Amino acid sequence: MNLALKTFRYGQKSIGYRLLYVDRKTLEIAVNPDSSIVIKVPLDADIPLVEKKLKKRARWIIKQINYFQQFNPKTPERRYLSGETHLYLGRQYRLKCIHCNLNTVKLAKGYFWVSCKSKSTPDEVKILMNEWYLQKARVQFQESFKRCWPAFSFLGISQPILSIKHMKKRWGSLTKNGVVTLNLELIRAPKECIDYVVSHELCHLKYNNHGSEFFKLLENVCPSWKKIKHKLELSMV
Numbered sequence: 713m714n715l716a717l718k719t720f721r722y723g724q725k726s727i728g729y730r731l732l733y734v735d736r737k738t739l740e741i742a743v744n745p746d747s748s749i750v751i752k753v754p755l756d757a758d759i760p761l762v763e764k765k766l767k768k769r770a771r772w773i774i775k776q777i778n779y780f781q782q783f784n785p786k787t788p789e790r791r792y793l794s795g796e797t798h799l800y801l802g803r804q805y806r807l808k809c810i811h812c813n814l815n816t817v818k819l820a821k822g823y824f825w826v827s828c829k830s831k832s833t834p835d836e837v838k839i840l841m842n843e844w845y846l847q848k849a850r851v852q853f854q855e856s857f858k859r860c861w862p863a864f865s866f867l868g869i870s871q872p873i874l875s876i877k878h879m880k881k882r883w884g885s886l887t888k889n890g891v892v893t894l895n896l897e898l899i900r901a902p903k904e905c906i907d908y909v910v911s912h913e914l915c916h917l918k919y920n921n922h923g924s925e926f927f928k929l930l931e932n933v934c935p936s937w938k939k940i941k942h943k944l945e946l947s948m949v
């Protein structure tokens with residue numbers, strides 16, 4: 713196997729890809745979820761010709777990259793100061809930090825009330841809020857699983873285990889041994905967005921790629937996934 717790292721130019725962009733020589737007759741372009749590009753070419757491929765073909769497909773390649781990048785959470789920095797807005801299940805709440813003899817986080821009347829025993833420094837508030845988000849995520853994500861799983865009962869397997877993590881680049885992932893990991897950030901998104909990400913990952917139990925069969929199944933279990941996907945992108949700002 714011969715794997716070469718190369719780049720090609722498209723307008724102002726320089727796009728890196730891995731070139732893989734394989735025993736096949738035609739060229740195949742694959743854009744992976746991490747936005748890496750692998751081009752499989754015949755053993756006797758003519759490189760200038762390959763580059764010409766890549767330029768022809770460049771728009772499609774960029775579309776694929778953009779498609780995967782939408783799953784990259786882009787929540788802005790929060791400073792954990794009173795007055796800031798924070799999201800929970802797609803709703804915005806204004807933060808109120810108070811000094812009290814208890815450490816608590818509560819949602820009431822459109823506010824996130826965070827009380828700290830010690831001085832309510834942003835670090836302290838952040839820790840309390842993250843703990844709160846994690847507790848809520850454990851419940852909400854499990855409920856989302858319950859809503860989504862019946863559509864996958866045809867697989868005849870037991871429900872995957874759910875894990876929650878801080879993830880930098882993905883909303884969710886599925887490991888080979890069937891653990892669905894969801895990004896804790898999702899707890900900030902509307903419930904239907906959580907269901908969409910869960911459904912997307914569960915579809916990978918059947919198809920380990922983003923081919924047409926995968927999307928057929930996704931369409932089946934979550935008919936409005938495209939609309940919801942946009943909502944997810946828009947709601948997390």
Ligand SMILES: [Zn+2]
Pocket residue numbers: 745912916921922
């Ligand atoms: Zn996927």
